[in-house]
Amino acid sequence: MSLEVFLKAIQTEVAQTQYGESPVELYEPIEYLMSLGGKKMRPLLTVMATNIFTDDWQKALKPALGVEVFHNFTLMHDDIMDAAPLRRGQPTVHEKWNPNVAILSGDVMLVCAYELMTAVDDKIFKHVIKRFNRTAAEVCEGQQWDMNFATRNDVTEEEYINMIRLKTSVLLGFSLELGGLIAEAGEEATQLLYDFGTNIGIGFQLKDDILDVYGDPEKFGKQVGGDIIENKKTWLLLKALELSKGKAEEAELQKWIDAKEFDKEVKVKAVTEIYNSLGIRALAEAQMNKYFNTGLADLEKLNAPIERKTPLIQLTKQLIERES
Incomplete structure (x- = not known):
């Protein structure tokens, strides 16, 4: 199995995942940050590790995405602490919205990470x-x-x-x-x-x-x-x-x-x-x-x-x- 196959599956999972709808100011920043790209190294490692021992590596996709959501939650809060203007070449959440929105959206990202982690057996x-x-x-x-x-x-x-x-x-x-x-x-x-x-x-x-x-x-x-x-x-x-x-x-x-x-x-x-x-x-x-x-x-x-x-x-x- 190639890296490209795993990465495509992870990108599909990211695109299909819904974090919430209302209020939009709470959930839109999560969609924004998760759409900015990045190497997706952490979920890749999870699905590749699963694939070493079983062909049913797709069952690792949701928990793997949970790790990625947690990672991005830390980035959202780190950017506030560092007063960083850019993340992956685009405005950081606290710059595009404001620090209070970034703090609260980051908090709900952590909740979403736990929710995705519940997909394990x-x-x-x-x-x-x-x-x-x-x-x-x-x-x-x-x-x-x-x-x-x-x-x-x-x-x-x-x-x-x-x-x-x-x-x-x-x-x-x-x-x-x-x-x-x-x-x-x-x-x-x-x-x-x-x-x-x-x-x-x-x-x-x-x-x-x-x-x-x-x-x-x-x-x-x-x-x-x-x-x-x-x-x-x-x-x-x-x-x-x-x-x-x-x-x-x-x-x-x-x-x-x-x-x-x-x-x-x-x-x-x-x-x-x-x-x-x-x-x-x-x-x-x-x-x-x-x-x-x-x-x-x-x-x-x-x-x-x-x-x-x-x-x-x-x-x-x-x-x-x-x-x-």
């Missing part, structure tokens, strides 16, 4: 909801750590990896675990799927950090250098702060971090040059590959025919090689 329902609850709380924990880091100057590499594990990776892990649970794959298999997803999720975020500095502006889809402009505590910045100690780059890097007024393009160019002089890109790519390779090793341990695992291997390679 009764015998796994309680366990699925328990794992979903834990994952949802961890995503919020990750977001709070990310906000905490903005005002701290002592963030460690270990703390950063744990933050992106919570904010990004655990939901990818749950997406795969959910597919294993739906297919009744067994405890060992679902744990391996979860571990696979968590590791590639960390690799995915590290790739995002690299693209933010070194991506092609035409392909990346958002401003290159945004993390540098905001002094965001990415793996690249933390490693640069560590490796520049006692070197000429230390004072130069700190000058740009402390600057209150600056030309954005000049700052991005200057900090990128510091990264280049310290070899940060190669180190970040090695770290990224470490997590992707660990994830692929988890998948290799999974007791299933290789042809059943091939779509997940292909998707992982696409994530490693992506330019946006």
